[in-house]
Amino acid sequence: MKEYEVYELLKKYGIQTPEYAIFEINQPLHFHSFPAVLKIASDKVVHKSDVGGVRVGIDSLEELEAARSEVMENLQKHGIFLDIHDRFIVEEQLSGEEFYIGGIFDAIFEEVLLFGKGGTLIEIEKDVCYIDTDANEDEILRSFKTTKISRIFPSFRGHQYRIEDVVETVRKFQKLFIKEDIAEFDVNPLLYTERGFVAVDARLKRGKKASRKCRVRSHDLFANEAVAIFGATDKKEKVGYAIAKNALQSDAKVYFVNPHLESLFGQKVYKDIDELPPIDTAVIAIPARFVIDLVEKLALRGVKNIVIISAGFKESGNKEAEEQLSILAKKYDLNIVGPNCLGIYNGERDLNLTFAKSTITPGEIGLVSQSGAVLAALIDKASAHGIGFSHIVSMGNMADFDFADAIETLAKKEHCRFINIYAEGLKDGKSFLRAIRAAHKPVAVYKAGKTKEAKKAAFSHTGNISGDYEMLVGLAYAAGAQIKRDIDELIFSAKFANFNEVLIITNAGGPGTILTDIVVEHGKKMYKLSREEMARLDAVLPPTWSHNNPVDIIGDATAERYQAALQILHRPNLLTFVLVTPQFMTDGLAIADVAAEFENTVPIFFGEESFGEVFAYCKEKNILCFNDLENVANIL
């Protein structure tokens, strides 16, 4: 499409364009107002200024004719010869701040807008944000505020910038992109003038888009009254053994199925599915070639929740079998988790249907992970720190049940207070964003694969500057998710996410200062001691104590001194660190016990050799503790 044709399309959606006139190549040029701009409009030219196809600052008719000769000469120098299909555009010259807006049809997120600072350096500056076509006003603003250019709003160097104009203009482009058959477009610059945003350049590629259909699920994945484990075995090296063993700790009914086994853990083993009592959930850990058949049989028996642990599907080239699973899921309205996954955990029943080695305890975090290995590692860490889970879903290959389904499911669960996601790649971006918006509880996302490689598309700036990582985190953040850059935060930060103020009680000044820096850098405030608290502390601490937070209670501090300080300062709404360095008289075990008496109080034993016994003790007692300062950032 030629620039002026795009202008006409923009106008239909209320987007402002400059006044312009179109001329055939040999027609005399004229225009009613100056200064004016002359541009070439030709399908042979993509970036007009690169080939000398734009002249600005034209002040008279004579200058206009001179500009035409100049432009034609420039084009010839670049080997471009004009013909009867080409046109000149003369348009009014406007002035203002240069913005940019573009849109691409992404394989994951479908229609996505990019908006930010315009000009010739956009590929280098990349001061842009991502906006979903479904984003409302709040979301548009949240996204826009991540750009540097947004800081000129509401006023900068004597100029006024109305944020409402941003929202209004973006909304018009959202509408345009959704309603028209557009594969890709960009407007650079989108000038912010006295009359608001005006598109003074526009490039657009037509193309039909196929939207995905969203599945509505009618069964709860975590309705697990009666579970059958297919492939339960007495062979310790097999996953079927670990799952069977883990599952038994629950009060849910758990049945084992294996044609070659009589009994397992003192329980009867069923020969096949036909013998089984009624179940609502099946966990499958049998060879891949038998899985499809079994899933169909389960579906015919009305079993809705099917967790496929077995590998040997898409990840090993077996695409057809995986496709088959997806078809069965739709046909029978199933929740199929996996294949190739670690399993699920249901904290409401303490039902562990995973083959994770570490113990999982009930708690408040809903954890969703695309990688089984990462999940196993996180569970292991959580177990060492006494952190529990309301639900866990190992997504595996996501033949059916995907991130959006997991978020929607966990959003409805009272026990789940945090939805924490480890994602490598999504299948359906729009439904993922919809689920985040609708969750109404904190959703945290860690995205692996921060490839710097942007998508390659020569057509527009938009294609050149949008990268997978930036797009996913940009859109998820705007939709309301917190973006985590450290994977440990998925298990640690949830617990203390709502604490704004921090108290540090320490037996050494230096580490206290380092920890203060970490606390403040992570946006938390240091609690200010009141006069009354100071006076009470004076009565129990040595006179040289710091009289400040961090409360340095001096190197010879005993467990009793930590306790005395805590009794005066402790508040349940304060995140309190008991920082301990190894001194001659330090009794780590006793201090761990003291810290455990007080809510939301986390001991940090800063050392190693001297605290070996203490770490083992904390693990055994499920006391969350740290052995260094930097890692503390994970819970802030």
Ligand code: ADP
């Ligand atoms: P290109 O195809 O090279 O992107 P543009 O139409 O964007 O061509 O014009 C190049 C530059 O000229 C713009 O980035 C802008 O700075 C300036 N320009 C173009 N049209 C106008 C206009 N109507 N008013 C003010 N400046 C303009």
Ligand code: MG
């Ligand atoms: Mg341009």
